[in-house]
Structures are given as C-alpha cells and as structure tokens.
Amino acid sequence: MKIALLGYGKMGKEVEKAALKRGHEIVLKIDVANPGDLSPENLSGADAAIEFTTPQTAPENIRACLNAGLPVVVGTTGWYAHFDELAALCRQREGTLFHATNFSIGVAIFFHMNRMLAGIMNAHPDYEVSIEEIHHTRKLDAPSGTAITAAEAILEQILRKEGWENAEKTSGENKLLIKSLREGDVPGTHTVTYRSGIDSIELKHTAFSREGFASGAVAAAEWVRDRKGVFTMSDMLRFN
Ligand SMILES: NC(=O)C1=CN([C@@H]2O[C@H](COP(=O)(O)OP(=O)(O)OC[C@H]3O[C@@H](n4cnc5c(N)ncnc54)[C@H](OP(=O)(O)O)[C@@H]3O)[C@@H](O)[C@H]2O)C=CC1
Numbered sequence: 179m180k181i182a183l184l185g186y187g188k189m190g191k192e193v194e195k196a197a198l199k200r201g202h203e204i205v206l207k208i209d210v211a212n213p214g215d216l217s218p219e220n221l222s223g224a225d226a227a228i229e230f231t232t233p234q235t236a237p238e239n240i241r242a243c244l245n246a247g248l249p250v251v252v253g254t255t256g257w258y259a260h261f262d263e264l265a266a267l268c269r270q271r272e273g274t275l276f277h278a279t280n281f282s283i284g285v286a287i288f289f290h291m292n293r294m295l296a297g298i299m300n301a302h303p304d305y306e307v308s309i310e311e312i313h314h315t316r317k318l319d320a321p322s323g324t325a326i327t328a329a330e331a332i333l334e335q336i337l338r339k340e341g342w343e344n345a346e347k348t349s350g351e352n353k354l355l356i357k358s359l360r361e362g363d364v365p366g367t368h369t370v371t372y373r374s375g376i377d378s379i380e381l382k383h384t385a386f387s388r389e390g391f392a393s394g395a396v397a398a399a400e401w402v403r404d405r406k407g408v409f410t411m412s413d414m415l416r417f418n
C-alpha cells in the first residue's frame with residue numbers, strides 16, 4: 179500500500195518503521211515544516227493516510243483527507259469535540275474514517291474487559307471506581323484519550339457515576355476521577371481500580387514501547403482499504 183504520514187513525530191516515525199516492515203511504501207510525509215504539501219494532488223498518490231499530530235491540527239488534516247477521497251486512520255487524541263462534524267462529513271462524502279484513542283491490541287482487550295467488569299460492578303456500590311494514567315512528560319493532553327475512552331465505557335455501565343473529572347479538580351463524589359501522571363518516557367500505562375473498605379480489584383495495561391500503537395495503526399490502514407464508513411478498533415477486532 180502507498181501510505182501518507184500526517185505527522186512525523188514520535189508516532190509518525192514508529193508508524194513508518196511498522197509500515198515498511200509490512201512491505202508498504204511511504205509516499206508523503208507532512209509535518210510542521212511542510213503543511214502546504216497537504217494538497218489533494220499529493221494525497222491522490224496514496225491509498226490511505228495515517229494521522230498522528232496534535233489535537234489542534236488533526237481536524238483540518240482529517241477534513242483534507244475526506245475532501246480528497248482518501249481513507250484516513252487517526253491516532254491523535256484530544257480532537258473528539260469535532261468528531262460528530264467529521265463523521266458527518268465522512269458519510270456525506272462516502273469516505274473512510276478509522277479512529278482510535280489507542281491502536282494497541284492489548285488496549286482493545288483491556289477496553290473489552292473494562293466494559294464487562296463495569297457491568298458487574300454496577301451492582302456493587304461499596305466499590306469506588308477510579309482511573310490512573312501515566313505517560314511521558316512530553317504528552318500534550320491530559321487525561322489521555324485512552325483514559326477518557328475507558329471512562330466513557332464505565333459511565334455507560336455504572337449508574338451511580340455521572341461524568342468524569344480530573345482527580346485534582348474534582349467537584350463531586352458522583353464523578354469518576356481520572357488521575358494523570360507524567361513521568362520520564364513512559365509509553366502509556368492505564369489502570370482501572372475498584373476499591374472498597376476491604377479489598378481492591380485492578381485492571382491494568384502497560385505498554386512497553388510505541389510498537390503496538392504503530393502496528394495497530396498500520397493494520398487499521400490495511401483493513402480500511404476497501405471499506406467505506408466510520409470505524410474503530412472494535413469493528414476491526416470483533417471480540418465476542
Ligand atoms: N491512538 C494511539 O494509539 C496513540 C495516540 N497517540 C497520540 O498521537 C498524537 C501524536 O503523538 P506523538 O507522535 O507522540 O507526538 P509528537 O509531538 O512526537 O508528534 C506530533 C507531530 O505532529 C507534528 N505537527 C504539529 N503541528 C503540525 C501541523 N500543523 N501539520 C503537520 N504536522 C504537525 C509535530 O511537529 P513538530 O515536532 O515539529 O512540532 C510532530 O512531529 C498525540 O495526540 C498522542 O496522544 C500517541 C500514541 C499512540
């Protein structure tokens with residue numbers, strides 16, 4: 179496949195490695211130095227774009243791909259306030275948008291188990307639920323996109339909680355608290371904890387590197403090739 183890389187930072191470089199390993203070709207790289215190269219003409223040379231930039235940049239990049247008729251796989255976090263608008267554009271253009279706050283297969287399994295566990299814990303109000311995420315110090319957004327996705331699934335299941343909040347800025351006890359820590363070069367660690375007065379239950383995912391995020395994004399680009407619509411990891415992996 180011919181792949182356009184939108185963003186050539188930590189993830190863009192890791193995706194390049196994973197794509198070359200799978201026999202793909204990188205035909206376009208867009209970064210802060212050359213945003214003007216994101217033209218319909220240049221995009222027409224690719225089969226799919228993989229987007230890892232910043233929350234501010236992602237919506238415009240997604241729009242450019244959809245308007246050019248190019249399937250786009252988006253890993254950037256923090257842009258989801260624009261999701262409804264861009265999903266509508268995708269459908270209107272009969273295009274392809276694959277989005278995930280985390281592309282690793284391990285996190286997809288973690289999300290699946292998180293939803294199941296939350297379904298069980300709704301009936302156990304003695305347990306207080308919370309989320310902790312740890313990432314490298316260069317991460318721009320907090321909480322992480324992964325933590326927010328996990329929180330949204332918990333909130334759908336645990337009816338005693340209404341909305342999530344940053345642990346440092348909490349205003350109410352019915353909120354699901356998310357604690358964000360920034361340490362060294364941690365690739366991404368997420369823990370969901372249920373704690374009562376007598377014990378605790380933890381569900382934890384620890385990424386050892388960025389390799390799983392990159393290989394998952396390349397797998398998504400391969401998967402969307404002949405598909406039209408708006409997709410995420412659960413569409414590709416289909417756990418029972
Ligand atoms: N879904 C997933 O599995 C994962 C998602 N992420 C998310 O992906 C995003 C990127 O992460 P990461 O690669 O670590 O971050 P980096 O900061 O390393 O990379 C972001 C890149 O985007 C570039 N950029 C900034 N502005 C523009 C612009 N206007 N046009 C084009 N490129 C631009 C930056 O350039 P410059 O460096 O010159 O400023 C940089 O190269 C984050 O939102 C992160 O949360 C990260 C890992 C996994």
Ligand SMILES: O=C(O)C1=N[C@H](C(=O)O)C[C@H](O)C1
Nearest residue numbers: 255279280317322323324366
């Ligand atoms: O910025 C990162 O590095 C990561 N961002 C994603 C997130 O916000 O959840 C995914 C992963 O945890 C790494």
